Amino acid sequence: MVTINDIAKKAGVAKSTVSRYLNNGSVSLDTRRKIEKIIEETGYSPNNFARSLKAQKTNMIGVMIPRLNSASTNEVLEGIDEMTRKLGYQLIITNSDQNNEREYENIQTLAKQKVEGVIMFARELTPTHIETVSKTQTPFLFIGQKAEGIHSIIHQDYQAGSKIGAYALELGHRHFLYVGVPETDRAVGVDRRQGFIDAVRPVNGTIVEMIETDFSRTSAYQKALKFLPEMEATYVVCATDNIAVAVLKAAKELGYSIPEDFSLSGFGGYEATAYVSPTITTVSYPFREMGIEAVNKLVRLIGKEEVPYISEMSNELVINQSTDFFEKK
Amino acid sequence: MVTINDIAKKAGVAKSTVSRYLNNGSVSLDTRRKIEKIIEETGYSPNNFARSLKAQKTNMIGVMIPRLNSASTNEVLEGIDEMTRKLGYQLIITNSDQNNEREYENIQTLAKQKVEGVIMFARELTPTHIETVSKTQTPFLFIGQKAEGIHSIIHQDYQAGSKIGAYALELGHRHFLYVGVPETDRAVGVDRRQGFIDAVRPVNGTIVEMIETDFSRTSAYQKALKFLPEMEATYVVCATDNIAVAVLKAAKELGYSIPEDFSLSGFGGYEATAYVSPTITTVSYPFREMGIEAVNKLVRLIGKEEVPYISEMSNELVINQSTDFFEKK
DNA sequence: TTGTACGCGTTATCAA
DNA sequence: TTGATAACGCGTACAA
Numbered sequence: 001m002v003t004i005n006d007i008a009k010k011a012g013v014a015k016s017t018v019s020r021y022l023n024n025g026s027v028s029l030d031t032r033r034k035i036e037k038i039i040e041e042t043g044y045s046p047n048n049f050a051r052s053l054k055a056q057k058t059n060m061i062g063v064m065i066p067r068l069n070s071a072s073t074n075e076v077l078e079g080i081d082e083m084t085r086k087l088g089y090q091l092i093i094t095n096s097d098q099n100n101e102r103e104y105e106n107i108q109t110l111a112k113q114k115v116e117g118v119i120m121f122a123r124e125l126t127p128t129h130i131e132t133v134s135k136t137q138t139p140f141l142f143i144g145q146k147a148e149g150i151h152s153i154i155h156q157d158y159q160a161g162s163k164i165g166a167y168a169l170e171l172g173h174r175h176f177l178y179v180g181v182p183e184t185d186r187a188v189g190v191d192r193r194q195g196f197i198d199a200v201r202p203v204n205g206t207i208v209e210m211i212e213t214d215f216s217r218t219s220a221y222q223k224a225l226k227f228l229p230e231m232e233a234t235y236v237v238c239a240t241d242n243i244a245v246a247v248l249k250a251a252k253e254l255g256y257s258i259p260e261d262f263s264l265s266g267f268g269g270y271e272a273t274a275y276v277s278p279t280i281t282t283v284s285y286p287f288r289e290m291g292i293e294a295v296n297k298l299v300r301l302i303g304k305e306e307v308p309y310i311s312e313m314s315n316e317l318v319i320n321q322s323t324d325f326f327e328k329k
Numbered sequence: 330m331v332t333i334n335d336i337a338k339k340a341g342v343a344k345s346t347v348s349r350y351l352n353n354g355s356v357s358l359d360t361r362r363k364i365e366k367i368i369e370e371t372g373y374s375p376n377n378f379a380r381s382l383k384a385q386k387t388n389m390i391g392v393m394i395p396r397l398n399s400a401s402t403n404e405v406l407e408g409i410d411e412m413t414r415k416l417g418y419q420l421i422i423t424n425s426d427q428n429n430e431r432e433y434e435n436i437q438t439l440a441k442q443k444v445e446g447v448i449m450f451a452r453e454l455t456p457t458h459i460e461t462v463s464k465t466q467t468p469f470l471f472i473g474q475k476a477e478g479i480h481s482i483i484h485q486d487y488q489a490g491s492k493i494g495a496y497a498l499e500l501g502h503r504h505f506l507y508v509g510v511p512e513t514d515r516a517v518g519v520d521r522r523q524g525f526i527d528a529v530r531p532v533n534g535t536i537v538e539m540i541e542t543d544f545s546r547t548s549a550y551q552k553a554l555k556f557l558p559e560m561e562a563t564y565v566v567c568a569t570d571n572i573a574v575a576v577l578k579a580a581k582e583l584g585y586s587i588p589e590d591f592s593l594s595g596f597g598g599y600e601a602t603a604y605v606s607p608t609i610t611t612v613s614y615p616f617r618e619m620g621i622e623a624v625n626k627l628v629r630l631i632g633k634e635e636v637p638y639i640s641e642m643s644n645e646l647v648i649n650q651s652t653d654f655f656e657k658k
Numbered sequence: 659t660t661g662t663a664c665g666c667g668t669t670a671t672c673a674a
Numbered sequence: 675t676t677g678a679t680a681a682c683g684c685g686t687a688c689a690a
Binding site: 045048071081093111217252 | 372379397403407410421440442443605606
Binding site for chain 4: 659665673674
């Protein structure tokens with residue numbers, strides 16, 4: 001490997017001069033030219049580890065994601081990527097495969113790597129998560145869930161649920177099936193659902209039945225094959241777009257027409273909802289913007305600035321073909 | 330920050346002893362206990378940069394991807410992630426947004442980061458790519474495209490094209506529309522298509538028309554809205570599953586029935602093909618296995634082992650609902 | 659403007 | 675088994 005010393009010798013100057021050339025720049029034109037030439041010839045590039053060691057700065061930001069094949073995660077990642085690139089940070093991405101143990105590990109791994117800050121896509125948050133994070137000195141930012149004493153950016157999940165609730169009522173529906181996910185994911189499993197329930201409950205005679213599945217399409221598909229034939233609801237609220245897409249597939253295979261036989265909606269606003277037929281009504285979340293916002297917030301955290309603990313991202317009802325008036329039936 | 334020196338002082342030993350404790354382990358039980366305790370108390374963890382500096386090893390592998398929201402890329406990434414984790418490597422992922430300039434940059438950035446090796450998802454390969462890679466001393470592995478003098482793992486794209494061709498002929502189709510992507514992507518834009526053409530051409534009276542689009546669903550959708558009404562082909566071969574999904578959407582909106590009005594197929598085997606209706610015939614690629622294989626190969630490259638320059642991954646025809654006999658029309 | 663000398667946190671060598 | 679010391683590549687006072 002070619003080092004700053006080699007350059008210095010070949011150029012006939014001290015290595016500190018080369019260092020100055022690389023950083024500040026207080027170097028005479030003559031030596032500057034010499035150094036430039038040698039560096040060009042040798043293809044020298046400074047060793048980042050030595051730099052980091054000296055500067056106590058790594059210029060790296062860690063990102064923890066629960067899985068790689070998630071549409072929403074990837075959109076947020078795009079925002080993060082865009083922003084970190086602009087600010088000159090390198091990204092270290094670790095995947096936990098939706099496994100808590102791995103998440104604990106990764107928190108520590110990233111801290112050891114001395115990343116300057118971490119953005120963590122939170123799913124289920126356990127006390128161990130909080131504890132592990134608190135032990136590190138690294139600035140942490142949670143995405144998707146809030147936790148006492150840790151900064152976070154979340155979606156307005158409760159409001160999203162309300163929007164679907166209000167919209168479904170407007171269409172005249174009174175009998176609902178809510179296809180949810182486990183409550184361990186507070187934002188999606190609890191808040192989103194509660195927003196919906198609170199929106200429809202005030203109206204007399206509404207019924208909300210519930211079924212629980214997980215975030216995978218296959219599980220939702222399997223369950224839907226079973227519950228759809230026995231269902232009496234006229235509107236199926238799915239906790240995510242993926243679930244909605246899976247239910248739609250099952251419904252078609254069972255011979256149902258949507259929205260004629262029942263209405264269907266999801267949450268998220270994934271591209272997939274637009275490429276199935278009927279297109280699926282959903283609540284669109286600003287994932288990319290969330291990523292950008294996350295980096296901004298984390299950077300301010302790194303800079304020891306005062307930052308509000310919780311930021312919320314708003315969302316928007318998107319009406320598509322999968323929902324219709326109750327009366328039409 | 331707490332360093333090895335702090336530990337040594339508090340434990341009343343030399344830092345070299347602590348270092349030995351951390352690595353080899355030739356330490357008496359007594360001092361071992363002392364050191365253990367202090368480390369526990371202080372929450373000390375070794376500084377990786379100092380380690381890397383000394384060991385000239387970073388334990389990092391770089392991955393270059395063209396975009397974040399690609400189903401196939403993410404599946405390969407899963408395999409890479411699984412394998413690197415097993416082997417104890419950290420992953421640095423850089424995204425180029427399908428931009429050549431950024432790819433050149435990223436190649437150098439990763440080399441500067443002194444990653445031990447790089448896996449690059451190649452799309453379009455320019456002479457500058459090859460040159461930039463060659464200049465770095467870092468072991469490189471291309472995924473998806475081959476290039477003179479650089480190791481790579483590729484799909485059997487030509488064979489995949491042949492399979493679709495043979496299958497379509499079997500169904501009795503003779504008039505085809507091939508919806509392709511630019512030739513700058515040799516594997517997908519050229520080989521895959523050529524495999525198809527060479528398979529159907531020997532039969533008398535076959536016609537292959539061609540249209541070009543890009544990898545995004547939206548472009549394909551827009552184009553399909555135009556070309557479908559004028560089309561005379563009875564079988565539409567799409568260069569990727571995403572394109573197929575987009576064409577399907579357009580077809581439905583225009584009132585066509587698939588496969589009654591025409592047959593349709595893609596390449597890749599993405600989950601999406603199973604969640605639209607009709608489900609789409611495709612060629613399934615072993616993405617995850619490719620990622621695993623890539624890491625294995627790269628690691629051997631890093632270890633200066635002799636490795637064949639090109640590895641090929643096979644694939645498999647998956648017949649779904651979107652294709653049917655010509656006669657049925 | 660330039661060079662000397664030291665320190666960042668770690669590991670490896672060599673004596674003791 | 676232990677400890678002193680040098681070295682990894684770089685940046686930076688400080689002096690020249």
